[in-house]
Amino acid sequence: MKESITASRDESASTIKMLRAMVGIGIICALLIVITYDGTLPRIERLQAEALEKAIFKVIPGIVKTKTFQLDKNNTFSEAKEKEKSAQLVYAGYDENDQLIGVAIEASGQGYADIIRILYGYDPESQKVIGFYVLESKETPGLGDKIEKDSNFLANFISLDAKLSDDLSKLKNTVIPVKQGAKVNEWEVEGITGATISSRAIGNILDASTNKLLPLIYSNKELFSTKSKEE
Amino acid sequence: MGNQIHDKANTGFLSSLKGSPSTDEFIKGLWRDNPVFIQVLGMCPVLAVSNTAENALAMGLATAFVLLMSNILVSSLRNFIPKQVRIASYILIIATFVTITDYAIQAISVELHKSLGAFISLIVVNCLILSRAEAFASKNSIGKSILDALGMGLGFVFALFCLGAVREIMGNGSLFGFPIFPSTFQNWIVMILPAGGFFTLAIWLLIFNLLKQKKSIA
Secondary structure, eight states: OHHHHHHHHHHHHOOOOOOHHHHHHHHHHHHHHHHHHHHHHHHHHHHHHHHHHHHHHHSTTTTEEEEEEEOOTTSSSSEEEOOSSSOEEEEEEEOTTOOEOOOOOOEEEEEEESEEEEEEETTTTTTTEEEEEEEEEEOOOTTHHHHOOHHHHHHGGGSSSOBBTSSSHHHHHHHEEEETTOOOOOEEEETTOOOOHHHHHHHHHHHHHHHHHHHHHHTTTHHHHHHHOOO | OOHHHHHHHHHHHTTTTTOOOHHHHHHHHTTTTTTTTTTTOHHHHHHHHHHSSSHHHHHHHHHHHHHHHHHHHHHHTTTTOOEEEEEEEHHHHHHHHHHHHHHHHHHHHHHHHHHHHGGGGGGGGGGHHHHHHIIIISSSSSHHHHHHHHHHHHHHHHHHHHHHHHHHHEEEETTTEEEEOTTTTTOOOOTHHHHHHHHHHHHHHHHHHHHHHHHHHO
């Protein structure tokens, strides 16, 4: 009888000890994480914004400043003041004389390993895709990640035809991925041997995104260029 | 489990070479008990993130930092943690420092964070760190635990770098991004792929075991 009482007392004492240890460690850990999060957040946000800015300058050559626009639900663009995560963003790029040079568009789609996020530049004047950059991809190192480095592949996007049809509602010739060496027309994206799926994915992402957004951007061309003059 | 490995390796080669006990705690992780080549711990990041020397070095340093910090905290709380909840406590402590490292790497370079990807978070389940907490830090003073973590951490960095350098040179023809072969060199793509990781690890293990054998015969 006596033994069982001491045993249960020991048990409750050790339960309290366990609870104390876990809660204590939990509080210490939570504090450490919160301090680090608060301390690094401004710098992380700045670096990410800088990386995006750099990418925009890369896909629209010859610009000196940019402005962010977002696509609203009723298919109109407005200047993005507060960034909503889900909104489709486009970035207009201007030269020294505030002339609109091009628009950088974010797009994403399924690659071989995971979602690939890209940024591409569009010149509404010549109606061409003028630049391309991979923002985020987890494609296989050595094979699929050639979409970021292969000079032959990247040459596709220096001047990729993206003319609109006569009624301006869709592309005249949609962007088509083709095999390496099979490119005949200006709207075809020549793939990479050894990175077939990843390079085809880029073609498909561009196809979907250009069809949806280029007609809208083209018809709002004035909006992008006038906004900058107001300032 | 970690204890066994530790003891087994302790009786292994170079055990006759003993300096003062404190330097021994440090040296053992670097060479005699090297976490990768002798204990064969933490194979997931060793194979996955050693495709370039830079990635390998960054991953090794991140792991070493987590190891050091968790060893310090585990050792200082060792009389406060009841043995029934010790593993849960260690995991909590390790996960905290991994999260901190994740934020720190993002704050250092977005590019680096991009290339290390999901493997930062996977440091939580790196058995090297848990085994050092369980086998060493929970039984020894803070000072000794720091030395142990430094030795093991640097040993891990060294091993990862050995793999990363070989794989980058063969697979990319470069080291830290600088080309070292003429452009006519045909890259061995297989070396950057997972299979190359296994090949390289096998060769290093072979070299280490040969060295070990030679020592024990001598």
